[in-house]
Amino acid sequence: MREQVQRIIDENGKVIDGAQLPDLSEDDLIRLYRLMLFNRRVDERMTKLQRQGRIGFYVGSTGEEASIIGSAFALEPEDWIVPCYREVGAAFARGYGLFDFLCQIYGNTQDVIKGRQMPCHWASRELRLASVSSPVGTQIPHALGMAMAASIKGTQEVALTFFGDGATSTGDFHVSCNFAGVFKAPVIFLCRNNHWAISVPVGAQTAQQDLAEKAKAYAIDGVRVDGNDVLAMYAATRQAAEKARRGEGPTLIEAQTYRQGAHTTSDDPRAYRDDAEVDQWLEKDPICRFRTFLIERGVWSEEQDSALEEEFQEEIRAAIEEVEKIGPPDLDTLFEDVLDEVPWHLEEQRDELKSLSDQ
Secondary structure (H helix, E strand, O other): OOOOEEOOEOOOOOEOOOOOOOOOOHHHHHHHHHHHHHHHHHHHHHHHHHHOOOOOOOOOOOOOHHHHHHHHHOOOOOOEEEOOOOOHHHHHHHOOOHHHHHHHHHOOOOOOOOOOOOOOOOOEOOOOEOOOOOOOOOHHHHHHHHHHHHHHHOOOOOEEEEEEHHHHHOHHHHHHHHHHHHHOOOEEEEEEEOOEEOOEEHHHHOOOOOHHHHHHHHOOEEEEEEOOOHHHHHHHHHHHHHHHHOOOOOEEEEEEOOOOOOOOOOOOHHHOOOHHHHHHHHOOOHHHHHHHHHHHOOOOOHHHHHHHHHHHHHHHHHHHHHHOOOOOOOHHHHHOOOOOOOOHHHHHHHHHHHHHHHO
């Protein structure tokens, strides 16, 4: 029997009959909305910067903000988030700053990764945000390892890992689910089923259309959630985290959402999908849905929304202006942080590189 999709508010922002709202304050609800809208506006501005040649690459999450931010918001600060490349909204929810994010995008001297990762591959040890993984699914075993470490140490930490629908066809996914099921690891597998693995639709890469059903093969819980309903995503992730802390094992959450834009700024989705399909999902936009919900409950207003748009526009503009004044990392950083003492042959390479850069 097919599992029902969990949702709390419908596409018109109305609470569904019988649905229970999560225990969130008005401040929490507003913060969720602010994070989602901020994520959307940052994505839009970064895409324009890439088109202008001011940054080299960008991965957006337009249309998927609820699935990412709602789930991250449900975790505790000590929990680990192990992302792929589309979850900067989860980082913002953790307190990752726009300045730090932009420094990573530009790879400048203030980038804590020293420009060694491509754009959108951020990390923060302090905020327990693991380094972003580009290869499909390779972050899933890392999250499992973090969860097993917490279990062995006897802590209450949970690890949540994000991945797309295409990753459920990888060996990393299946091995991790099997291991987690056997040892009841406190891990949450969160699949953003945005219906496209780059240019490959779900139906062309797996015969099982309900991805949460794959959990049954490993005797773990699988739930299907409306990924455009931020409250449903929060509730499902919260429940999964509490279960994991009780020692009751992992959960696979399939967030049914949609990638409204391109896979990355190097992609043109018009080459492989119809505009009519996109238009259908635009009507289910998670931000519009949640805004309507807040306004109808008297928590938010059109006037507040306009003011917030202006606030974000200025904040993003000012941050970009500041970051673009910062230069690239020193060439010496290419030879640091690996060996305790730089060997002679690397010293020669460093000196040669410096001499070439001075010409």
